[in-house]
Amino acid sequence: MVKEIERAGLPVVQMCNLIPVAKSVGSNRIVPTISIPYPLGDPTKTKEEQWKIRYHRVKVALDALTADIQEQTVFEV
């Protein structure tokens, strides 16, 4: 899906847990998430901490959309 969106000329950032899969499929902008069932949350933490994690990772993803990358990039969180 990421590739088709990018093929249409839209910058797209994939937030996912399985980085090797995203890489091998050919995502160009990748931001790691916490886990498969809760990419942007963590039930072992408080609501407040979860909000901070989510806010931070989505921010990294938004910034990734503005990054002028030359190759497949996994952005640091």
Add this chain to the structure above:
Amino acid sequence: MMKKAIVYINQFFGQIGGEDKADFEPVIKEGLVGPALEYQNQLGDEVKVTHTIICGDNYMGSHTEEAINTILGFLEDKEFDIFFAGPAFRAGRYGTACGHIGKAVQEKFNVPVITSMNDENPGVEMFRKDLYIFKGGASAASMRNDIKKMVDFGKKILNGEELLSAEEEGYFGRGVRKQIWLNPPVTAADRVMDMLLKKLNGEPFQTELPIPPQDKVPIAPPIKDLSKATIAIVTSGGIVPVDNPDRIQSASATRWGRYDISGLDRLEKGVFKTIHAGFDPAVANEDPNVIVPLDAMRAFEREGKIGKLHEYFYSTVGTGTTQGEAARMAREMIPYLKEANVDGVILIST
């Protein structure tokens, strides 16, 4: 003894009707309907097409198990040596239907099943490992030609002739490796030297270990000014309104939906949930924002970090879904994104 064949076609080629009849439940008819006539023409006197099975593409798509069981029931008391399905050309649902029924028939009755699809048909990726899928044309204009390839190969199987490689025969490779004796025998050491010499001389050569090309997409240019940009959220995590209005499947999805989030500040539990069957949904059902981060996106919208959030989010289920289907669904979403002047997409995978 004369061999027997049975042919599967959809409601359109079965002369039942078009899209309005796509929910048509399976029937079996004695003798030849539509394309079955062409099969019989080309099979000649050695093989008789005894029955034609007709089923609506949507019926097969949305009642797959029932459709398969009904058809397997039809076939239980029939004698047949080979089963043909399609050809399905570039028709995705038809190709998928041919794949579903073909696979089931092959497994239950242990007869060869042959179908045909265009390489753009999503059924190819879904079923090429299971079935002989011949490389077919894009539309029904190639009917005769496609059937000829299927019939020629079918006759070879029935006559016990030697079968060549997928490429030589004209079907999509199934990823099956078969050990063969070369004629004339040339050892691997000689073959590799021949290839190397050809390579050094700049001559064409055929590798014995083809590596499928990786389909790379050029990196899309970045967003210049995020504070004026419209951002859309897409997810393969199966977040939908609790009644799942588009009936997106929990696995091997072929459907997707887009859901209006204008005026919402976050996704509330009990209003949205995940239907994804590939993970424990408890956490995401308790707080759907862990997959579709609407609350965070609204915060960035308020702060002016982004211009605005697109008023819909787009969702399907990524487990067991083929790359072909996923690509098609994405292509179907794109016109909506373009129409809304979306500048960038965040895609959350689970």
